[in-house]
Amino acid sequence: MDVDYHALLPEFILAGTVLLVLVVDVFLPERTKWFAMPLGLVGVVASLVAVATLIGAGTRVSFGGTYVVDEFALLFKGFFLVTAVVVLAVSLRYFREGGFYQGEYYFLLLTSFLGCVMMPSSRDLLLLFIALELVSAPGFLMAAFRKGDVKSNEAGVKFFIIGVLSTAVMLFGMSLIYGVTGGETQLAEIASALADVPGELQTLTYAAILFVVVGFAFKVSAFPFQFWAPDTYEGSPVPVAAFLAVASAVAGFAGLLQLMFVAFAEQHEFWVPIFAFLSVATMSVGNFVALRQTQMVRLLAYSGIAQSGYILMTFALVTDDAASNRTAFAAGVAYILIYGIMNLGAFAATVAVSRRHPALLIADFAGLRETAPVIAVGMAVFMISLAGVPPTGGFWGKLLIFQAAIERGGGLGPALAVVMLVNSVVSVFYYLLVPRQMFLREAADRSRLRVPALVTVVVGAATIALVGIFVLPNPVARLAEISSLVGLGP
Amino acid sequence: MIRLPLVLMFSALLFSAGVYGVLARRNAIMVLMAIELMLNAVNVNLVAFAALLQQMTGQVFALFVIAVAAAEVGIGLAIVILLFRTRESINVDEVNLLKW
Amino acid sequence: MNVLAAEGGVAFEATTNGIWFVEHAWIVVLLPLVSAALILFLGSRTPGKGAVYGIAAVGAAFVFSIGVLWHFVEGGGPFEGSIDWFTIGPLHLELGILVDGLTGVMLVVVTAVSLAVHVYSLGYMHGDERFTWFYVVLSLFTAAMLTVVVSNNLIQLLVGWEVMGICSYLLIGHWWEVKENSDAAIKAFITTRVGDVPFMFGIIALIAVTGFTTTNIGEVSHELGLGEVSPLFVSVAALLLFGGTVGKSAQFPLHVWLPDAMAGPTPVSALIHAATMVAAGVYLIGRLFEVFLLADEWVLTVVSIVAAITALGAALLAIVQDDIKRVLAYSTLSQLAYMVAGLSLGELGLTAGFFHLFTHAFFKALLFLCAGSVIHAVHSNNMSEMGGLRKYMPITFWTMLIGSLALAGIIPLAGFWSKDELLVVAHEEHATWLFVVFLVTAVITAFYTMRMVMLTFFGEYEGEAHPHESPRTMTGPLVALAAATIGVGLLGAPQLNAVFGKWVFFEEIHEAVFVPWIALLSTAGALLGLAAGYVLYRERKARDPLQAPIGPVWNLLQHRYYIDEFYMRAIVRPVRDTWSAGVNWFNQVVFDGIVDGAAVVTRWVAQLVAWFDRTVIDGAVNGAGEVAGRTGNALRYLQSGNVQWYAVGLFVGVIALAVVFIRVVV
Amino acid sequence: MTWENSAITIATLLPVVGAIVIALMPKSKERAIRGLGIVVSGAALAIAIAIAIGFDYGTDGLQFELDLDWIGAIGVRYHVGIDGISLPLYVLTFLLSFLCAVYTWRFVPDPGRTRGFLALMLLLETGMAGTFIAFDLILFFVFWELVLVPMYFLIAIWGSANREYASIKFFLYTLFGSIFMLLGFLAMYFQGPDPHTFDMVVLRDFGAGGGFGQTFQLIVFGAVALGFAVKVPMWPFHTWLPDAHTEAPTIGSVLLAGIMLKMGTYGFIRIAIPFLPYGAEKYAPWIGALAAIAIVYAALACLAQKDLKRLIAFSSVGHMGFVMLGIATLTEIGIQAAIFGMVAHGVITGMLFFCVGSIYDRYHTREIARIGGGMMQTMPKLGGVFAFVAIASLGLPGLAGFWGEIMALLSSFSPSEVFLADRVGLFRLYMVMGGIGTVLTAGYFLWMLQRVNMGTLPDHWREAGLRDVLAVEWVSWFPLLALILVLGLYPRLVFGVTDDAVGGLMRLLGS
């Protein structure tokens, strides 16, 4: 048994925290149930520290190569844990005041994050499957956590059915992969087995790859597997929606990156057109449908779908040229990171507004500049950043993808870039709806909105981060570059 | 001493029946049952390949799938019961408050 | 400041008494410019509201101009000097002066008339709400005109040219409270700009000849003289340049603005719309004479045809006017056409044409100022409300009479000599038809001049106001100009050595000759016109209540010139009542109609464009937004809310992706 | 960091710092906020003037250059510098911004909120100034896009009735164009010399030497030109402009017309033409055609306008048409004419918008018919200034508007012999259209003056208490009025700066 315990330390700490939260919750009286949150926060931060100790420690391999802790994994682990901090922070008031089961919620949330943290290290089909389920299953439950609310029930039902279905399809694909590779489940082994798969198995292999992709396409809400997302986001508690939109989706991308760049890299001629289609369809559906939305979370859901489309584009840019792949990979990773920041910020701002306007219509943001100026400015920055316009970090995200697309060349790259560009412009329409409400409309109730301090901190930090990334994008651009995974690419 | 394609065909039929059930049943629990059929199809595949390839991985995989399936059923039923509580019905085609 | 001389200035005759003035001719320009600024910023705080700056500056400029002219009187040669202005790529622009005899003469004309008008306006504009502003623009105008005159390069000339235009606009619209005045101002500016555009293109073409290296007139001429440029190119360039003349000098078919421009204060009409600015068009041809001479012959033919039409047509129009200023305006058109036609006759015509310009400036300015004096007295422009003013304002009457006779071409007044010379040149160049046109026009001119004088000063006063002689500030200039009108003609009199021809000539001096029969002919024509006018309008004035009962028989007896009557019935009346009315109708309906119609059509097109912009282009833009919205709406319905439909989507998606993309690869 | 390499950076970024400080000031310190706006933009202007004084006018190279690594991962550098082409526009940016800040001392448009207003204005200033000094394509693009957001808010919050429509139209239109431009930049990066670079000097030398393939140039020039053309705006991409101008607050219009439009034309001169000479050669006749159409079209459109501000907005389209015509000739004279035209238009039209702003302040309407004339009677100074600027705008020689127009027409008489030798006839047609345009331009401006300035004051204004030009207005206008005259009489002020730089550019292109 080759187990690198140091490398697994973050997971251990997080798992311990999960159990601790569960146990402590039993002993906490109702009034202090919220205490589970700071407890979880401490655990997450500890786990984050553990991740930090692994930086620069090289690639750590455990469990016979099925679990790898490398820079790529660390980057994403760090990202997930920071996301966890944020989601915890914005959850506190929301759940405390909403009369929910707080302890159980934090338990489920942290379990889900445990799955997220495992995802980027899992280099085995079985592990990927388990990690994915570990992310999803608590998600199904959390989506329905507003028990008395029919919408929340509905969110859970839809999320669950589509989630399980796509898992079934993915598993079917995995079973076929297992068969055609002669019994391999490790990603690297799959890659070498697929390299010389007999000709008669080729079609089946392609089908299997497609089926596997479906499972992750569901997570990242790619068209036509995105239908659950708007309904679920809208029905879920807002912090859960934030979790789904950021952590869960990014976990999907982390899995997808490993699968595509490690296991199925050789077959890129097959899946590149698929991703091209998925990307174009996803961003277009997301952006165009978002134009007609009136509810904030739903708008963010469609926006998230569109953003997924942008990220998916980087998959469609893979070629035989390793350098160009590296650019595409780096662009995708960088965009994911920036996307996480701006989306978390947007959801945090939404949480702030939800205290006064639980329905969270876009119109409910009217006059926010007066009732909550910090939130309003932050939200404006997030929206502008999501639209990809300076002076925000979102600009660099789009730029990097554009650059990768142009570098790929060969017709497809520029064509995708043009589609993305048209989409970007369309997206401005609806992104500007929000600042318009906040700055150009007056609120009905002009009294100061009481915003939880933690939410304000989150919004402020995200705002500063986005503007900071705009001024000094080097760290983000470099961060993506160091990802070791891409070295394995074709 | 069984030919692989036969097993795979059986799996395919289970899977397809599951697909039909998911699409055609309106009762949420029936939908869950159909999903179980699909997961069983996966397991048949895994076990068949494991038998063909003379190794255990497929069987282990199948065991994990069974475990996860059990968890999913638990979650699913909990959600369905919650749904029943709030709506007095578990017909999934009536669950359409959230749309557009 | 000797920079000019230092930087490439060349004086051919080193020692004349006027050389200093020539080398520093730029001061003439600067003086009124400075005074314009002074009046603008200090005028309202200065006693007399700033006019004093203008008068002093223009007076100094006049003295200076005399100094310049003196150089040529002494037989000095031309002088050119410049400083760098700026460089743009290969093109080098300079600020410079080119002073030759022509310049000298023009300087004197401009400063003299301007001085007279400056002084005269003291009285005429007294009490005007915008008195100071009036003087600002007046001085600015003078500076602009002088810029045109001394300019040694095309761009600088264009600058002065357009500034004159805007000053003209400002002064015509001086009393902008009344819409007719501002209408007239706009009409003037726009119409001249229509001519200025081809003029600008002509200038560009000339600069192109030098390979875009310089705009210097001398160098352009030199370049053209090398003969390497195709005659057609030169012809087109010349024709384009002539566009500027047509606009500024109000030649057919762009003459429509000038009569309307009379809406401005009368001193302005005198200075700008009679003596100086409108003459700039003529000056332009003279300045760029080389271009016209190198062009194909048909260009000058076109010029002469245009001039002939203008001369005759305008003169006829003058007959039917009741507004005294309009009479003078049409007269000005006609006289300008004389000059243009003269220039179209070639080198000899240049001298003659400019001599006419020279003399005309004085007597026409005089006439306008007299008219102003009259208007000042009776508060009306209409001659039907005047009459008998001779008694009330003798100085005005006499000076105006002198001016009128000069205009009519009565020896020895200024107009006689210049018209005579034009006729001689037409004869010498065998341009018989032009000769006839000149002569006929002269007759008509004399006729309407007399009519004007008669209606204004003779008979009984028919107006409402209490006419009185104008103040000294007004009569003083009148007297001065009248003196000039008597005197300046002699400068070109062949009997007196025709010194004018020694100042203004092209390449070589041509001695003016005196052809007795032509002189007789022109004088006779003039007298004929005057007599006709006198007779006719004496008769019309006689139609007052006392004389009416006597009837036509009384008239017949009174005058006894049945030939006159015959002329009147057979020639004058058809010409005056029918032909001129026809020309007037043509002018108003066809030309004004074209201008107005063009305005209407333009307005209409503009509406169309605006509509196009709103509907089609904006429509396309908004339409794109609409399409996007509709697409979103359509796609939205996929999100039916029914999770089993979502599942259908999932499976259909998988199947479709599998079928399509596996097929693609396999 | 020395003065030589940091001066332009300091001047450019100073307003942003000021914007942040202002944004953090307490709302109640109204006067301090306004004062700080003036001080910050004034300080930036002072630095800019010091740069202009320290500038070596005898060379076509980059000065005050600074080249730092910015985003090493994708080869983006912070490369800034200034040359004769940039300098006039750079200084103009600071001048206009400063004057706008001064103007704001007295005039903050509804709904107030001075802090945000000034902060956005200063942010805008940085974006505009940065565009003119950036010598890295991505840096250029960043500054270029940086102006979008503040301008959007300036229009959307402080605009007039239809502001939301106008602001979003403005935002989308320009964003749409500029994204294509970005694609073009990226394409040049990858097709450029090895190692790939966004450095504009390197790419310029590479491109001017024919480094890019012909088909590539045709495609990329189209993409890049689209971005610039929307900003200029060239016909038929102009429709955002009248709306944006009409709805924008006075300051917004001044900066929009004064500086932002120039970013597009500057882009043509700085990037499109030198980088992609073959593309320029092939596109030039079309650009010229659009420019000529714009001139006539805009003038006709102006004649039909009922709204004073909209009229002036349309006139911008025409004036920028002259600028584009000059550029399209690809001659040294034409390009210099274009730069002069930009500066002149910035000064004149900026001033016109100031006037319209003040007229609106007095009358609370911009409808010409409602104003009804007679402004000279009650407000002779305002009317006089307005007339002066309008006359400058119609291209009167001796005032600033003239040189750009005449030189553009002059250059279109014989476009570049190297690139457009077989298109002479076409360009002469454009020249004629331009000439027609000048007549029409005179027509609509004079007609406008007649309807606004002249005549008698309608009765409904008699008791309105219309006040003539205020002191703060004089202060913020005087420099512009003086410049209009000085540039007209002494055009060397601009031509002397641009001559060497444009000459160098043309030598690079082999003509």
Added chain:
Amino acid sequence: MSAQEYAFVVLAVVGSLSAIAVVTSTNVVHAALYLVVALLSVGGVYLLLGAEFVAWVQILIYVGAIVILFLFGLMLTKAPIGRDALDNQQRWLGAIIGVGVFAGLVFLIQDAFPMQDAQAFEPARGTTDVVGEAIFRSYVLPFEAVSFLLLAALIGAIVLARKDDST
């Protein structure tokens, strides 16, 4: 065809028919019972394929636990009986897609493992100790993860399904 294969065919036919019955039955309880049959058949197939441990787990967990859960669920939700009560309006579409999926999979299988070339194979035996060893040698991590998953499912399901005082 070997004896094992005959047995397999019988099991497969029974399993397939009952699977179809599960998704078409008009009675929820019948459907659940058909599901038992189908799951038992699948378990039989596992046995035939030598996966003894998996087969027993299948029978224990599925038949013993999951189906019971389903029956509880059906009781709790008072499931009605009848075609319209159980099937939705788009079953024809479901049928088309189901048949399509089946056809597609058959095509894929036939393409990859043609029936005519198929070799019968001797399966490896997956007894409890063999499988258990495999799990604990190489699959500790997923095992632990799954335990967390089950824990989460348990806790979450209790929280959701439990009757609150408030609701």
